[in-house]
Amino acid sequence: MTFYFDTHTHCISADTGSYPVRPLGGIRSDWSRTRPVDGDELIGHLDEAGVQRAALVQASTVYGYDNRYAADVLARYPGRLVGVCSVDFLAVSAVDDLRYWIEERGFRGVRIRIADGDTKVTAPGAGLSDERMAAVWDYVDEHGIPVSVQMHSKNTPELLKVLAGHPAMTVVLDHLGRPNATGAPEYPMLAELEQLAAFAGVHLKITPSSLRRLDNEPGADATSVLRRLAGKFGSDRLMWGSDFPATEGSPRDSRVLIESRLSWLGADELAAVRGHNAARVYGVPVPE
Numbered sequence: 001m002t003f004y005f006d007t008h009t010h011c012i013s014a015d016t017g018s019y020p021v022r023p024l025g026g027i028r029s030d031w032s033r034t035r036p037v038d039g040d041e042l043i044g045h046l047d048e049a050g051v052q053r054a055a056l057v058q059a060s061t062v063y064g065y066d067n068r069y070a071a072d073v074l075a076r077y078p079g080r081l082v083g084v085c086s087v088d089f090l091a092v093s094a095v096d097d098l099r100y101w102i103e104e105r106g107f108r109g110v111r112i113r114i115a116d117g118d119t120k121v122t123a124p125g126a127g128l129s130d131e132r133m134a135a136v137w138d139y140v141d142e143h144g145i146p147v148s149v150q151m152h153s154k155n156t157p158e159l160l161k162v163l164a165g166h167p168a169m170t171v172v173l174d175h176l177g178r179p180n181a182t183g184a185p186e187y188p189m190l191a192e193l194e195q196l197a198a199f200a201g202v203h204l205k206i207t208p209s210s211l212r213r214l215d216n217e218p219g220a221d222a223t224s225v226l227r228r229l230a231g232k233f234g235s236d237r238l239m240w241g242s243d244f245p246a247t248e249g250s251p252r253d254s255r256v257l258i259e260s261r262l263s264w265l266g267a268d269e270l271a272a273v274r275g276h277n278a279a280r281v282y283g284v285p286v287p288e
Contacts, residue, residue: 008241039073041126
């Protein structure tokens with residue numbers, strides 16, 4: 001049986017009374033208005049795609065740091081979903097907040113945004129190495145909590161400062177870390193992101209939007225970029241994510257697209273990207 005672990009999904013509730021809309025920056029994402037999917041519907045889409053496990057990532061462009069809806073969905077589907085919460089890394093209460101969502105509400109990871117998404121929201125402060133975040137980095141490192149980071153490759157110096165003090169920390173870069181693929185075929189700017197390959201805990205998440213960015217870069221070849229990043233980081237540090245429903249198309253569409261771009265991998269390497277790597281990162285058993 002082929003094991004699939006989708007590392008990037010979202011869901012929201014139609015019940016705005018119980019789960020008020022309070023997006024980061026006050027700007028709600030377009031996808032949540034035009035393509036809303038609740039927890040039960042998400043599971044249906046995962047079933048249709050043949051996906052056994054998925055990471056449910058807090059919809060911060062709808063709920064901000066209020067992770068209650070995601071937590072309630074996780075409680076209903078503990079055998080299917082693992083949770084990635086959001087907290088304010090700059091808040092005095094950040095560690096207590098994170099401890100609550102992880103230790104009491106069952107989340108297994110946390111996410112921080114330092115680069116724009118569809119609402120152009122960025123993290124406040126002086127970047128990832130803001131001294132007010134130090135206690136959070138200590139906590140996640142000590143407890144082995146994977147940190148998803150939404151960034152551009154130009155933000156690599158900030159992440160390197162954090163990793164200098166926490167070299168074994170597990171990091172998952174959303175959307176491949178948005179690499180700079182200018183200057184084909186040499187791609188000199190990929191060296192920005194490739195500095196992170198020295199840290200064994202840094203993983204890259206391949207999503208449809210990351211492939212679309214590469215396809216839209218003049219002269220770039222997505223397969224060449226993926227081959228180069230796989231060569232630097234290793235296939236054991238790559239994973240896929242549909243970004244459903246924030247990205248148009250079903251999880252099945254995303255899975256098929258990403259698999260087609262990785263057809264050059266060997267069978268064991270492809271199995272790792274499909275699900276085994278994510279299972280290891282999030283502590284999920286792989287079915288026999």
